Amino acid sequence: MRQLPIRVLVGIFGIAGVLAWAVAGTWDSYGSLPGVPLFAPLVLAAIAAALAATALSLRSRLRAQRERRPGAKGVEPMVAARAVVFGQASALVAAPVAGGYGGVAVFLLTAGLAGGTRGSQALYAGCSVVAGAAVVAAGLFLERVCRLPEGGDGSGDDGPGLSAA
Structure with a gap:
């Protein structure tokens, strides 16, 4: 698998942001703009926490495996591959959501x-952008944790779980 380029995520974020700004302006001119849900930043933050917890768990297991600690629980290649896909998919979905x-x-x-409603909506939207950026960062961190070490060819010399990505 190839590493997800950050410039692609930034481009997706920017395009989604411009489109959302234009749609919001058009929608508001024809009526009332729908509100930003309170749970949007909370759900994004929960996803970021799950990604970060997965990355930290895999990182410690891979480190123990590399150091050949007795009783170290290795990482199966398919588990690492699924984690990479989970991180990449989360980052690819969070970029347009945060941009929107x-x-x-x-x-x-x-x-x-004008009015307290729009101020709270802007705050919820801003928090959603921050939480979406946290999802992207955690997804990229998870992808980096599961990356093959430099010079690793996946031949199994470095351990069974390191050839996943």
């Missing part, structure tokens, strides 16, 4: 925060 919420937040801030 970023576009809505920019629209709400530039359209004026």
Whole structure:
């Protein structure tokens, strides 16, 4: 598997942000813009926490396996491969979601925060952008943890779990 380029994620984020800003402006001109749910940043933060916990667990298991500690539980190649796919998929989904919420937040801030409702909506959208960025970062960290070591050809010399990515 190839490593997910950060520039692709930034491009997806930017395109989604511009589209969301334009759609939010159009939608608001025809009526009331739908609200940003309170649970949006909470769900994204929970996904980021799951990705980070998976990455830290795999990192410690791989380190113990490399150091050949007695009783170390190795990492199966398919487990590492699935973790990489989980991290990449999460990052690829979180980038447009965060970009969308970023576009809505920019629209709400530039359209004026008349009333407390728009201010709270802009705050929820901004928190969703931060949580989405945390998902992307945790996904890329998980991908990096499962990467083959330099010079590793997957021949099994470095241990059974290191040839997954």
